[in-house]
Structures are given as C-alpha cells and as structure tokens.
Amino acid sequence: MAKNGNGKADRHNLMQRYLEGNPFLTDEDLAHILKVSIQTVRLDRAELKIPEMRERVKNMARGIYRNIRAIEESEIVGQLVDIEMGREGLSILTVNETMTMSKTRVLDGRYLFAQANSLALALIDTDVALTGTAKLSFKRPVFKDEKVLARATITRKKGNKYMVRVSSHVKEDLVFQGKLLVFDLSEEVNKLENSP
Amino acid sequence: MAKNGNGKADRHNLMQRYLEGNPFLTDEDLAHILKVSIQTVRLDRAELKIPEMRERVKNMARGIYRNIRAIEESEIVGQLVDIEMGREGLSILTVNETMTMSKTRVLDGRYLFAQANSLALALIDTDVALTGTAKLSFKRPVFKDEKVLARATITRKKGNKYMVRVSSHVKEDLVFQGKLLVFDLSEEVNKLENSP
Known part of the structure; x- marks a missing residue:
C-alpha cells in the first residue's frame, strides 16, 4: 500500500510536470506516457483539480x-x-x-x-x-x-x-x-x- | 540618322537582354528602364517579334x-x-x-x-x-x-x-x-x- 501511495504521488508529480511542458497532452497521451489507463489519468486529474485538455487550453488562451x-x-x-x-x-x-x-x-x-x-x-x-x-x-x-x-x-x-x-x-x-x-x-x- | 540607328540597335540588344533576365517585364517597365515611350517599346517588340508579356508567359508555361x-x-x-x-x-x-x-x-x-x-x-x-x-x-x-x-x-x-x-x-x-x-x-x- 505504501508503495502504491508513493507511486501515485510520483505519478501526480510527473503528470503536472508533463502538462507544464506541454499543456496539449490529451488523457490518451498521458496514459501512454505514464503507462496507466485513461481512467486512472482522469481520476488523477480530478484529484489534482486539473481540467481536461480543451478546458485548459481555453483558460490559457483568454x-x-x-x-x-x-x-x-x-x-x-x-x-x-x-x-x-x-x-x-x-x-x-x-x-x-x-x-x-x-x-x-x-x-x-x-x-x-x-x-x-x-x-x-x-x-x-x-x-x-x-x-x-x-x-x-x-x-x-x-x-x-x-x-x-x-x-x-x-x-x-x-x-x-x-x-x-x-x-x-x-x-x-x-x-x-x-x-x-x-x-x-x-x-x-x-x-x-x-x-x- | 546613323546615331539613331545605333541607338535603336543598342536598345533592341538591351531589351532582349533584360527580357532574358526577367520575362515578366511589362511594356511599362521596359519603357521606364530604357527611358523611351511605351509606344517605342511596342514598335521595338513588333520588329523583334517578341510577343507581349502575357503571351510570353503563357508560351513559357506550356x-x-x-x-x-x-x-x-x-x-x-x-x-x-x-x-x-x-x-x-x-x-x-x-x-x-x-x-x-x-x-x-x-x-x-x-x-x-x-x-x-x-x-x-x-x-x-x-x-x-x-x-x-x-x-x-x-x-x-x-x-x-x-x-x-x-x-x-x-x-x-x-x-x-x-x-x-x-x-x-x-x-x-x-x-x-x-x-x-x-x-x-x-x-x-x-x-x-x-x-x-
């Protein structure tokens, strides 16, 4: 369990770093990069309060x-x-x-x-x-x-x-x-x- | 008269050289470059059997x-x-x-x-x-x-x-x-x- 917990924290960290470098990564892209399911990416985003790609881009463009x-x-x-x-x-x-x-x-x-x-x-x-x-x-x-x-x-x-x-x-x-x-x-x- | 004749031959020569370098020169351009009237350019082209710009370009494009x-x-x-x-x-x-x-x-x-x-x-x-x-x-x-x-x-x-x-x-x-x-x-x- 402890290992799992660390894995998730690491993944959250990685995900945030990847999205800073390239805000256009879709959930599919992130799943591929982080080697997890799209479902997991969605849950991670929800926990981190990161909106989906379209929404992120709109926010940035304003x-x-x-x-x-x-x-x-x-x-x-x-x-x-x-x-x-x-x-x-x-x-x-x-x-x-x-x-x-x-x-x-x-x-x-x-x-x-x-x-x-x-x-x-x-x-x-x-x-x-x-x-x-x-x-x-x-x-x-x-x-x-x-x-x-x-x-x-x-x-x-x-x-x-x-x-x-x-x-x-x-x-x-x-x-x-x-x-x-x-x-x-x-x-x-x-x-x-x-x-x- | 002799001088005029030479001037014309020189001009014909020049015109042909300019048109080799840039076939898109219009009669207006040539008149400007050669410091003669557009009418003169047209007569020169007729003598030299050089078609007008549009026609030249069409021939080349074929x-x-x-x-x-x-x-x-x-x-x-x-x-x-x-x-x-x-x-x-x-x-x-x-x-x-x-x-x-x-x-x-x-x-x-x-x-x-x-x-x-x-x-x-x-x-x-x-x-x-x-x-x-x-x-x-x-x-x-x-x-x-x-x-x-x-x-x-x-x-x-x-x-x-x-x-x-x-x-x-x-x-x-x-x-x-x-x-x-x-x-x-x-x-x-x-x-x-x-x-x-």
Missing part, C-alpha cells in the same frame, strides 16, 4: 492575445497558448491534410516556418517588427493529425535587434529549430511619419 | 510543369516560368493584399520562403524530396502588387544532398536570398517499401 502588438491575431499560424511579452511564447499547430504535401504526405515546411516566425513576431513588444534573417532546420517529417508545439525565446536583444530561438516538438520529438533575427522598426517608422 | 516530380503543381507557390530539371528554375509571385501583414502592409515572409522552397523542390529530379535546412535573408520589404521573380540554382550535389541557392528580385531589387539543403529520399523510401 487574455493571451490581448497584449500582442507586432502581428494580428489572425496572422498567427497555430494557436497561441502562452506568451510572456519580450521573453517567451508557446503556440500549437494541429496538422491537417491540407497542410501536407501530396507526394510525401509530410507537413509542408512553410507551416513550420510560419508558426515559428509569427510566434517570434508576437513576442516583440512593439508596433512594427520584421524578420531579417532566419536559419531553419527541419529535424524530422511531421504528419497529419500531429500537434506541433513551438516554443520561442528571445535570447538576445541589442539595440532594435532581437535574436529569437524557436524549437518545435511533436510530443518528445524535436521536429524543427529556428534562429530568427527580428528588427523592431517602430522608431524608423515614427521618424518617417513625423518628417515633413 | 510544358514546364510536365517534368516536375518532387512536388505537385498546385503546391508550387508562385507561377513556374522556366525550369531546367536538376539545374535551375524561375518562378514569379504576384503579391496580393491577402499575403501582406495588416500591421506593416509588408508581404509575410512565409510566402517568400514558400516560393523559394517549392521552386527548390521542383528542381530535384526525384519522386521524394524534403528540405533539411534553410538559411534565409529578407533583404527589403515587399508590397502589394509587386512581382517577385525567384531564381533557384542547384549549386552542389553530393550523394543524395542538393544545395540550392535562391535569389528573389522585385525588378532590380534583391528582396530575398535563401540557401536550402534538399534531400532526395527516393532510395530510402524504396528500401522501406521493398522491405518485408
């Missing part, structure tokens, strides 16, 4: 879009799930068939770039931002119905230049990495607008 | 799509205008408002990447090709109604890896550069399909 300045909500590829302006952001893209290439059935790389690029722009606390350069690395093919969780972090700021690193995962697999240099052009635009 | 293997025609962003399989290709993207970002009115970078990436894939003479890495450089903002001419060239081939360089111009301005590493995966796929 208010997230409110602070974004450099890009319109509708232009963000994927769904924003968390953003700390000027620091870090998370978005999730659910791959549907129209995004895959018919020859290979693999997600077209442009979507991974667009998800990363729009997330990077959303992070910059300014009204005008543009991407200058980008280094992209496509690590493994992504297929229909997979969910891509992108995490973008501003790693350096120098003057009006921001270095943003993006890592995108499907579950535990790294599928894409990007290093983007984004320019805050608000001052340039202000100067143009105020010049005679 | 048969171009026939040889492509690694990507579906419908998945190519922009219009293919010339392709020499395994060597070089040209495509043109006309920017409309839906492709621009509403905050900055600038073409969303994903389209420049998608144009370059789909053109690079179209060049590879294989049934299965995927992009591994990409270095992108956005040189100047592109706006609505501008035409982006992308030129992709295979600069190196080593085993199943192709290095493809892409330069995209709006008229004489370089707006985008990309260096893509593309993998021909047809052998891997064949192995998988033939394994028991």
